[in-house]
Each structure stands twice: as structure tokens, then as C-alpha cells.
Amino acid sequence: MDLLSASPPSAVLLSLFVVGYLVLAGSDIGLGMLMPHVARTPAERRRVAAAIAPYFLASEVWLVAALGVMAGLFPVLEHHVVGALWPVLVVLLAGWLFRDAGLWFRGQVDSARWRFACDTAIVTGSWTLALCWGLVLAGLLGGGASLNPFTVLGAVAVVWLFALRGAAFGAERLVGPDDESGAESADAAARATRTLARVALGTVAATAAVAAVAAAGTGSDGAGSGGSDGLVLTGPGIAVLLVTVLLAALGATSGLSGPILSRHTSALAIAVPGLLVALCAQLPVADMPGMTGVFVWSTLLPAVPVMLIGQVWLYRMTRRPAVPASFFA
Amino acid sequence: MLFRAPTADRRGHPMLEDPLVLARLQFALTAATHYMFVALTLGLAPYILGTQLVAVLRGDRSRMLSVRLWGGLYLVNYGMGVLSGLVMELQLALNWSGLHEMFGYTFAAPLAIETMTAFFIESTFLGLWIFGWDRMGRWAHLFCFTVVTVTAYSSAWWVLISNGFLRHPVGFTMVDGVAHLTDPVALMTNPAAVFAFLHVTSSALLVGALVVAAVSAYHLLRGEDPHRIFRRGMRFAAVVMTVMPFVVVTFGGLQFQIFGQDPPTSGLTYTAAEVEEIESAARSTIATTASTTGEIVMITAWTLMFFLGPVMLLAQFADLLNPLRWLPNLLPRRGAGRRTLAGRVPNWLRPSRWGLTLLLFSPFLPYLASVGGWVFRETNRQPWVVVHHLTTADAVTPMPPGAALVSFTLFTVAFAALAAVTYRLLVRFARLGPEGSPLAERREEGPRETPEPVHTF
Ligand code: HDD
Ligand code: HEM
Numbered sequence: 001m002d003l004l005s006a007s008p009p010s011a012v013l014l015s016l017f018v019v020g021y022l023v024l025a026g027s028d029i030g031l032g033m034l035m036p037h038v039a040r041t042p043a044e045r046r047r048v049a050a051a052i053a054p055y056f057l058a059s060e061v062w063l064v065a066a067l068g069v070m071a072g073l074f075p076v077l078e079h080h081v082v083g084a085l086w087p088v089l090v091v092l093l094a095g096w097l098f099r100d101a102g103l104w105f106r107g108q109v110d111s112a113r114w115r116f117a118c119d120t121a122i123v124t125g126s127w128t129l130a131l132c133w134g135l136v137l138a139g140l141l142g143g144g145a146s147l148n149p150f151t152v153l154g155a156v157a158v159v160w161l162f163a164l165r166g167a168a169f170g171a172e173r174l175v176g177p178d179d180e181s182g183a184e185s186a187d188a189a190a191r192a193t194r195t196l197a198r199v200a201l202g203t204v205a206a207t208a209a210v211a212a213v214a215a216a217g218t219g220s221d222g223a224g225s226g227g228s229d230g231l232v233l234t235g236p237g238i239a240v241l242l243v244t245v246l247l248a249a250l251g252a253t254s255g256l257s258g259p260i261l262s263r264h265t266s267a268l269a270i271a272v273p274g275l276l277v278a279l280c281a282q283l284p285v286a287d288m289p290g291m292t293g294v295f296v297w298s299t300l301l302p303a304v305p306v307m308l309i310g311q312v313w314l315y316r317m318t319r320r321p322a323v324p325a326s327f328f329a
Numbered sequence: 330m331l332f333r334a335p336t337a338d339r340r341g342h343p344m345l346e347d348p349l350v351l352a353r354l355q356f357a358l359t360a361a362t363h364y365m366f367v368a369l370t371l372g373l374a375p376y377i378l379g380t381q382l383v384a385v386l387r388g389d390r391s392r393m394l395s396v397r398l399w400g401g402l403y404l405v406n407y408g409m410g411v412l413s414g415l416v417m418e419l420q421l422a423l424n425w426s427g428l429h430e431m432f433g434y435t436f437a438a439p440l441a442i443e444t445m446t447a448f449f450i451e452s453t454f455l456g457l458w459i460f461g462w463d464r465m466g467r468w469a470h471l472f473c474f475t476v477v478t479v480t481a482y483s484s485a486w487w488v489l490i491s492n493g494f495l496r497h498p499v500g501f502t503m504v505d506g507v508a509h510l511t512d513p514v515a516l517m518t519n520p521a522a523v524f525a526f527l528h529v530t531s532s533a534l535l536v537g538a539l540v541v542a543a544v545s546a547y548h549l550l551r552g553e554d555p556h557r558i559f560r561r562g563m564r565f566a567a568v569v570m571t572v573m574p575f576v577v578v579t580f581g582g583l584q585f586q587i588f589g590q591d592p593p594t595s596g597l598t599y600t601a602a603e604v605e606e607i608e609s610a611a612r613s614t615i616a617t618t619a620s621t622t623g624e625i626v627m628i629t630a631w632t633l634m635f636f637l638g639p640v641m642l643l644a645q646f647a648d649l650l651n652p653l654r655w656l657p658n659l660l661p662r663r664g665a666g667r668r669t670l671a672g673r674v675p676n677w678l679r680p681s682r683w684g685l686t687l688l689l690f691s692p693f694l695p696y697l698a699s700v701g702g703w704v705f706r707e708t709n710r711q712p713w714v715v716v717h718h719l720t721t722a723d724a725v726t727p728m729p730p731g732a733a734l735v736s737f738t739l740f741t742v743a744f745a746a747l748a749a750v751t752y753r754l755l756v757r758f759a760r761l762g763p764e765g766s767p768l769a770e771r772r773e774e775g776p777r778e779t780p781e782p783v784h785t786f
């Protein structure tokens with residue numbers, strides 16, 4: 001069964017948190033990945049860390065919330081995900097831990113070696129996170145952590161989507177108020193969007209081709225229902241549609257208008273893998289006992305307005321380019 | 330239900346290859362570390378909130394400086410609290426899948442609510458509080474920290490609902506070996522959770538008070554308190570330390586009620602005879618010893634703190650902490666002219682210096698008591714993870730020994746490193762005082778780093 005036909009309101013909630021996480025955290029994880037590329041001087045690196053800082057707190061709460069929903073409302077699904085992907089999840093957690101530690105501690109000690117250590121943690125942690133997310137998403141679509149062409153290519157594609165999202169975010173956020181300090185980093189990020197979109201386009205197309213071959217190999221129809229490597233999708237039509245949207249978004253970014261639209265196209269692009277998992281992956285979900293739903297929803301509903309107000313307020317407040325000095329950098 | 334002796338088939342394993350032992354040890358270590366940060370979060374938040382409220386009401390800059398100081402410590406500590414909490418959450422999912430399989434809809438539901446409501450809101454508003462310091466009005470800024478405080482306490486509340494459920498499972502029926510929630514009200518009014526919440530939060534206030542006292546003592550010993558931050562801190566600590574031990578002992582004592590009581594759901598999974606058999610098969614001297622040690626540590630520390638509060642209060646009344654009383658002696662160069670009787674007493678003979686020096690180490694007491702209390706509670710529950718329903722051995726995720734060892738080593742090392750870094754940062758910022766706080770006003774300066782163009786990567 002796919003997720004959304006299980007218990008609709010809770011599944012929408014879970015999908016919302018996962019997709020929201022990918023879109024929001026994609027920015028700061030992606031920028032972390034690109035730090036060595038866009039920031040060459042200590043001042044530039046500081047600026048990158050300062051650009052990431054207000055966002056990572058606000059975006060990883062989406063993931064924590066997703067984990068909470070999954071544990072509380074979909075224990076069977078959680079059991080499946082953990083069982084299938086245990087090693088990937090341990091590495092993901094470690095990467096997350098190191099990246100966050102780097103971000104929290106970077107601005108706290110004024111020494112070049114300290115900052116170097118923290119920057120290394122941020123960069124390697126960001127790459128680890130992106131790769132692990134790729135493996136998780138491709139693994140959920142492809143039926144496990146086994147390394148086959150589909151999961152490998154799919155994981156790499158997701159990595160590029162993260163990087164693209166980070167480049168788009170950097171192009172916007174790294175511009176300094178005084179235009180001399182951040183301009184170069186912002187330009188480097190803006191230029192990277194087009195290259196990254198092209199690489200991503202190629203990888204996504206290859207992944208889709210592998211999926212189609214796998215599907216055709218078993219003689220069934222559509223963009224991948226049934227395959228020897230366990231690629232079983234419940235909604236082939238929707239999958240084709242989503243992949244087309246993804247390819248179109250990447251195509252638009254690879255072209256001339258790349259950097260200008262990239263903020264929106266990269267968001268759309270990185271949302272697609274999450275939507276694919278939510279709408280098309282074959283996942284074990286059981287019906288939730290009614291009382292648990294009543295309990296969770298009745299405590300959740302009063303909190304929703306506060307959650308939204310807080311998030312919107314924070315994003316509005318920090319939308320201006322990175323401030324020169326803050327707690328984090 | 331099929332009866333399985335919890336540990337019988339594991340006897341042959343050498344300790345470090347047994348995933349069960351590793352998973353338990355890992356949980357105990359990370360939980361203890363997590364709780365150290367949590368206790369300080371819970372203990373400091375109300376003090377910061379109160380100080381900020383007064384600062385806003387009176388437009389008092391020196392109190393706002395104090396908010397910057399304690400708020401800076403709060404942030405550093407909170408960062409680690411979140412990181413370790415995330416590991417706890419994922420660890421529960423990764424290592425204790427049996428618990429989720431059977432009690433996902435009851436035990437995990439409050440944790441899910443916690444992450445969505447309390448944590449989500451807490452982190453967002455803490456972000457607003459940090460980044461909005463100079464960008465929003467002072468009432469809005471105060472409001473943000475109010476939300477942070479309320480959600481920190483509601484985090485603790487929901488987590489303890491889950492934890493209390495393990496100790497005293499209530500409010501569900503078993504359907505095909507899976508617990509289905511029937512009575513959310515019983516879940517939320519579970520005495521094992523409510524008393525624990527009151528006991529935990531009141532004991533966390535002791536942690537906060539003695540950390541404030543220790544930091545204040547450090548600065549008072551050096552005779553530096555231009556903004557009266559540390560004398561005010563001392564007064565707060567003295568009052569809390571006088572009042573709170575009574576609350577702590579009341580709700581601690583009330584928890585003894587639950588001892589030896591069968592949970593109302595007992596019998597749904599195992600019959601009384603099976604329960605008896607499991608418990609006697611698993612009786613372990615290690616667990617009993619750990620439990621008793623935890624209890625003794627906790628109660629000894631409480632006794633010491635019970636006397637500490639009144640002494641601190643007396644010292645304040647007698648004005649023994651007024652730095653002017655011993656400042657001349659502390660700095661003989663300047664004090665040479667003031668040869669009062671008090672001025673001639675050698676430093677090391679002064680009760681105030683002794684007192685302040687002792688206070689520097691006083692936070693050990695509530696921290697020890699807290700970890701002791703948890704060890705008491707958690708080992709007391711053995712061999713059950715959910716009393717009378719699920720044994721610890723049945724709850725652990727089946728995993729190859731190698732994988733368990735890798736995960737254990739990875740997280741224990743990472744945790745030890747993070748805890749050490751956090752501890753050093755806390756000490757460092759505590760020493761630097763309000764001007765060196767991570768939240769200090771240092772915005773105007775240019776980039777602090779030397780701008781040589783070096784390629785590091
Ligand atoms: C500063 C910390 C502190 C202090 C001074 C005390 N405790 Fe405590 N105690 C805790 C911190 C704590 C704790 C860490 O917060 C625990 C662990 C779980 C819980 O509910 O609170 C705990 C648990 C706990 C339990 C529950 C054990 C279980 O459920 O198995 C009891 C019965 C007591 N305590 C009793 C006391 C008594 C009688 C105290 C004083 C004489 C006392 N505690 C002082
Ligand atoms: C909501 C809070 C908590 C939950 C849900 C929880 C749950 C668990 C679980 C699932 C285990 C492993 C199974 C077992 O050994 O029973 C465990 C063990 C343990 N936990 Fe907790 N725990 C919580 C808080 C804490 C805290 C804050 C501490 C602090 C010291 C702690 C100390 C321990 C110890 C010492 C063990 C090992 C007990 C043993 O195996 O003998 N726990 N807990």
C-alpha cells in the first residue's frame with residue numbers, strides 16, 4: 001500500500017513534514033556541501049556559516065516532527081524503515097550529529113584551528129546527510145538498502161538536488177549588505193546552479209531510465225511497476241508525472257534563466273523525491289487504532305497555529321542577507 | 330502468549346558481544362548525558378524568564394546584561410540537549426524496535442506529540458529569541474522566551490508521560506499482541522508520570538540554582554560584580570535552595586507509593602505466575618546494586634543540599650557575601666590604607682571565602698543526585714522495559730554483534746567528545762561573564778577573523 005491511501009490526515013501530515021524538511025533543510029545542507037567551493041577566505045566561510053545558522057534550527061525541527069509522527073502514528077512503517085535501512089540511518093545520524101556540532105560550536109572559540117575543525121564537520125556532515133538521504137529515499141522506492149543501479153543512481157541524483165538547492169540558497173543569502181564581502185561567494189553559488197542542474201538532470205534521467213528498464217524487464221507497464229531488484233511502485237502514472245515535473249524543473253534551471261528561477265525550481269526539484277516516496281512507494285502501513293488518532297490530533301491541533309506563526313515569523317525575520325556576526329559565526 | 334525466558338539464551342555471550350548489554354549500556358550512557366543538559370535547561374529557563382521580565386518592566390539594562398549571560402549558557406547547553414535528545418529518539422527507534430512494535434501506539438504517541446508540539450515550537454521560538462534580539466520590540470522578545478520556557482517544561486511533561494508508562498503501564502488493551510490506547514486520560518494522569526514530573530522539575534530547579542550559585546561565587550571571589558548580577562544570582566540561589574528541597578522530597582516520597590504495586594493492566598500479557606517466573610529468573614545482583622547505589626546517592630545529596638539552602642540564606646542576611654567586606658584584603662595594593670580589624674584577618678580564614686569556594690563545586694550535588702535518581706528508577710524496573718508486559722531482552726532489536734558494537738562505539742565516543750566540549754564551553758563562558766557571553770553585544774565589530782585568503786579545503 002502507498003502511504004496516502006492508509007490513513008489520510010496522518011499521512012498528509014507525515015508527507016508534509018518530510019517534504020517540508022527536504023525543501024527547507026535542502027537549503028542549509030546544500031550550502032554546507034558547497035562551502036569549500038563558494039567560500040575561500042575565512043571571512044567568506046564565516047559568512048556561509050552565518051547564512052546557514054538561523055535556518056538549520058528551524059528546518060531540522062521538521063525532520064524531528066516527521067520522526068515523531070512516524071513513531072507515534074505509523075509504528076509499523078517505522079519498523080519497516082528501520083529494519084530495511086538500519087546501517088544508513090546510523091551513518092545519517094552520525095553525520096547529522098557532527099554537522100550540528102560544527103554549527104553550534106563554530107562561533108564559540110576564537111581560533112583558526114577550531115574553526116577549521118568545525119568547518120570540516122559542517123562540510124563532511126552535510127555531504128554525509130545528503131548521501132544518506134539519497135540512499136533512504138531511493139531505498140524506500142527501490143525496496144531496501146541493497147546496492148543496485150537504481151538505488152545508487154537515485155542516491156547520487158538526490159545528492160545533486162541537495163547541492164543545487166544549496167547553490168540557489170547561497171546565491172540569494174550570501175550577498176552582503178555592503179556588497180564587497182559576500183559578492184564573490186554569491187556569484188560562485190549562482191554560477192554553480194546551472195552546472196549542478198545539468199549534472200542533476202543527467203543523473204535523474206539515467207535513474208528514470210534504469211527504473212523503466214527494470215520495469216520493462218519484468219514485462220509490466222509504466223515507469224516501473226515491478227522489477228527484479230524490488231522496484232515496485234503503486235502509482236506508475238503519478239510517478240511518471242512527478243519525474244517529468246522534476247526533469248522540467250531541472251531543465252529550466254540548466255538553461256539561461258538558471259540562477260534567477262533557481263530558488264523555486266530547486267525547491268520543486270527536491271520536493272519530488274519526497275513526494276515520490278509518499279505517493280508511489282510500496283510501504284507497509286497499518287490502520288491506526290482510532291483512540292490514538294483522537295489523542296494525537298486533539299493535542300496537535302491547538303499547537304498548529306503557534307507552530308506556523310513561529311516558523312513564518314522566523315523566516316520573515318531572517319530573510320535579509322546574513323548578518324555580520326551572530327551567535328553561530 | 331508464548332513464554333520466553335528473557336535472558337536464558339544469552340548466558341553464553343561474552344559481555345561486549347552481546348547486543349542487549351551494549352544497547353542497554355548505550356542507552357544508559359546517552360540518557361544520563363542527555364539528562365544532565367536537560368536538567369540545566371529546565372533549571373535555568375525560569376530564572377532567565379524572571380530576570381528578563383523584571384528587566385523589561387523596569388527598563389533595567391544591568392538585568393538585561395544578566396539575561397545575556399545566563400541566556401548564553403542556556404544556548405550552549407540547549408544545543409547539546411537537542412543533539413543528545415535526537416540521538417535518544419533515534420536510538421529508541423533503532424535499538425528498541427520491540428518496544429515500538431508492541432507499544433508504538435501508547436508509549437511512542439506522547440513522544441511524537443512532544444516532538445511536534447513542544448520541540449518544534451521551542452526551537453523555533455528560541456531561534457526567534459536569538460536572532461531577534463535587536464530586531465524586535467522588548468515585549469515581543471520577552472514573549473519568545475516565555476514560549477521557550479513553557480515548551481521546555483511541556484517537553485519534560487510529555488517525555489515523562491512516556492517514561493511513566495514504562496514504569497506503570499495504564500490505559501490500553503492488547504489486540505493481537507499490540508497495545509491499543511483506550512484511555513488517554515489515564516495515560517496523562519498516570520501517577521508514575523505526574524509525580525515524576527513534579528519531582529524532576531523541582532530537582533532541576535536545584536541544578537539551575539546551584540549552577541547560578543557556582544558561577545556567581547566564581548565572580549564574587551574575584552571581587553567583580555559591577556552590575557550586581559552575581560549578588561542577585563546568589564540571592565536567587567539561596568531562596569530556591571531553601572524552598573525546593575521540600576518540594577523535591579515530597580514528590581520523591583510520593584513515588585514510593587507506586588513501588589510493589591501491580592500496574593492496572595497487569596495480566597493482559599503474562600499471567601501472574603509467568604510474571605513471577607520471569608522476575609525470579611532474571612534477578613541480578615548488578616541491577617539491584619546499581620539501584621541501591623542510585624538511591625543512596627540521591628538521598629545523601631538531598632540531605633546535604635537541605636542544609637546548604639538555609640546556610641546560604643543566613644550568609645546573605647549577615648551580608649557575608651558583600652565583596653566590600655573582604656575586597657580590601659583581596660587586593661592588598663589598593664586596600665593598604667584601610668586597616669580595619671576585618672582587613673587584618675587572613676584571606677583563608679574568612680568564612681565567606683570558604684563558603685564561596687565550596688559553592689564553586691556545589692553543582693556536583695544535584696547532578697549526582699539526578700543521575701543517581703535515574704539509575705535508581707531505570708534499574709529498578711528490570712527485567713522489564715514495560716512492567717509486566719515486555720522484557721528488556723524481548724524489546725531489543727535483533728542485530729549482529731558487530732553492528733551493535735559499531736553503533737555503541739560511535740555514539741559513546743561522539744557523546745563523550747560533545748559533552749566534554751560543551752562542558753568546557755560552559756565553564757569558559759561562565760568565567761568570561763556578561764561581556765564575553767555568546768549573546769553579548771559585539772555586533773559592531775568587523776569580522777573577527779584575519780582576512781588572508783587561504784584555501785583550506
Ligand atoms: C536533584 C536531584 C534529586 C534529589 C535531590 C532527589 N531526587 Fe529522587 N529522583 C531524581 C532526582 C532527585 C530524578 C533524577 O529526577 C528522578 C529519576 C526519575 C524521576 O522521576 O526523578 C528521581 C527518582 C526518584 C524516585 C522514583 C524511582 C522509581 O520510580 O523507581 C523516588 C522514589 C525518589 N526519587 C525519591 C527521592 C527522595 C525520597 C529524595 C530525597 C530524600 C530524592 N528523591 C531526592
Ligand atoms: C523518557 C525518558 C526515558 C525513557 C523512555 C527511557 C527508556 C529506557 C529504555 C528503553 C531502556 C533500555 C531498556 C532497559 O534496560 O530497560 C532504558 C535503560 C536505562 N535508562 Fe532509561 N529512559 C528514559 C530516561 C532515562 C534517563 C534520563 C536516564 C538517566 C540516567 C536513564 C537511565 C537509564 C539506565 C541507567 C538504563 C539501563 C538500565 C538497565 O539496563 O539496567 N533513563 N531506559
Ligand code: HEM
Pocket residue numbers: 064363364366367370371406407409410411412413414415416417418419421440443444447448451481482484485486488489492529
Ligand atoms: C527516551 C528518552 C528521551 C528521548 C527520546 C528524548 C528526546 C528528546 C529530543 C528529541 C530532544 C530534542 C528536541 C526537544 O527539545 O524535544 C530532547 C530535548 C529535551 N528533553 Fe529529552 N528525551 C528523553 C529523555 C528526557 C527526560 C528524562 C527529560 C526530562 C524530564 C527530557 C526532557 C527534555 C527537555 C526539557 C528537552 C529540551 C531542552 C534541552 O534540549 O535541553 N528528556 N529530548
